[in-house]
Amino acid sequence: MKNIGFLSFGHWSPTQGSEVKTAADVLTQSIELAVAAEELGLDGAYFRVHHFARQLASPFPLLAAVGARTSKIEIGTGVIDMRYENPFYMAEDAGAADLIAGGRLQLGISRGSPEQVIDGWKYFGYRPAEGESPADMARRHTEVFLDLLEGKGFAEPNPRPMFPNPPGLLRLEPHSEGLRDRIWWGAGSNATAEWAARLGMHLQSSTLKDDETGEPFHVQQADQLRAYKAAWKEAGHAHAPRTSVSRSIFAITNDTDRMYFGRGGKETDQVGFIEQQRSIFGRGYADEPDKLIEQLKGDEAIAEADTLLLTVPNMLGVDYNAHVIETILTEVAPALGWR
Template sequence: MQRFGTLSFGHYGPLGRGRELTAGDSMRQAIDLAQGMDDLGVNGAYFRVHHFARQQASPLPLLAAIAATTKRIEVGTGVIDMRYENPLHLAEEAAAVDLISDGRLALGVSRGSPETVVRGYEAFGYTGSTDPRGADIAREHFDLFLRAIDGEGLAERDPASPFGGGTGRQRIEPHSPGLRSRVWWGAGNRDSAAWAGTMGVNLMSSTLLTEDRGVPFDVLQAEQIDAFRQAWREAGHPGDPRVSVSRSIFPITTAEDELYFGHSSEGEGVGYIDGIRSTFGKTYAASPDVLVEQLQQDAAIASADTLMLTIPSQLGVEFNLRVIESFATHVAPSLGWKPTTAAATTTDDAP
């Protein structure tokens, strides 16, 4: 494990006892937490994206704010639902954040996860899908997005324009060189992972896989990672792609930790998501020495280079920063992690 960061669902709303976390509170706390993590040398702050829900729905302004107020930490998404996106607008915004951050963007995208509404992307104007889950729309949007960030000319210049038209085709602006090497595809099964390898983008894999092969979750996920890397090599892409996995991991070091997470450890399971039989990863909650022993046996963590810790963002900056610092101090070094330093930071860590 070379890197670790946090994956925040960005929930906001009522907290009970008359308290409420507003959308503004959630975003400002996310900025403050990322700044604290940057000081600790934690490698990334990533955000789950859900539309029509009290979560982060349009994360790039938040990522830009974090990038502008930090020095080293990677900022990213896990993942943006491409069914909802205007590919060229997303390409412009992603390039802007990548430039502001000096190449610290890790843009995770995919078909998206289960929603709170029915075919919500159609309300955004993206209709005509022949797939019940809109996968064809996501792939079409993703293809155009990649062409845009690669700098392909996508609109005919107007030679009569008073703003320097010229001839030929114009790419979108701004353009950030190398951005494609910082794009990730969120895959839920081996076929999707292999497709990402063929496309030459990095891989994000979460605590939910939309397949069940009768093997432990971490083994199934490691097989997915192997399929991705094999497809990458067979496609002839240079370098080594990055791979991330996410886990719910809570070091218990205080009575407060015990109160919140002492009974949170649960085994992996199998269920149905969007009508597909799926495998769910387990939650790890134990003392640091027990966590080290458990996580060293996790085949997918051993295979990935980046670990994303899901965090209870509703519990505030101070609590989450303490949990993250506890993991960084007592658990992560035994998995091979070293904190980021200014000298070690580069703007092109991806393939």
């Protein structure tokens, strides 16, 4: 058995063929897709976060709305760029959204990826400290955020407050018990995966990582997951670790599928450079269900992970994406032992 969720990048564009032409469209359709996915029996609804782009940006209103419209499905991000985040506001927003959802948030965060503008975080009021890189700043923000989620008091109360205070130092409110144990880190390297394990965060690994050995992407990613689990065990955390990988997987069952994704599973890994780092991009999968099943059997990282996030083409609309999800759940997942 495997947890299966969808991951939406939340694109919108007023172009021909797009079913998602405005920001209002992408927000309302994201909620509708989460509702449809829950009805189909999917385990998770996850959303990417990008700034300065025609994509989903501020996640917490969306997560709260999804939480209010659903009852069982996990609701998460993949990922929030911590270079842009005020950990204090984020802790309040995350606590509120998690309470609305009844404790179903699974928040993926990370140091971020290249964005639409140069050093976009500076427009949000943030600068790396002396000797820090932007990635260091993201990790610093993360550690503050994790501490705040513990719910311990730290702020000195006003001796003449407007409203009565509980005794002792005050914490941020609202506090959602247990959210600290449902934070995930999006790691691009083995070293950052091990760092996340030491801090007690779950691991999200996407279709992009540092090319550390020259081996196929799925082999390197499986090794990353195993290194993470070893570091978690060594850290001795009380709760169990979780690991997720994301993939573009499309089962071709009709002419519409064939029109969009009829390349027949010919994709391969690609290697390139991001910010001077040699990176490897994992292949996607698109084929008829029986062929797709055989291809997926060879993906070591999917086998190693307990959670699979299916990246969806959100601009094709809710109905088509529900079809994409349903075909994976019914035509592919049972044959692979995922259901």
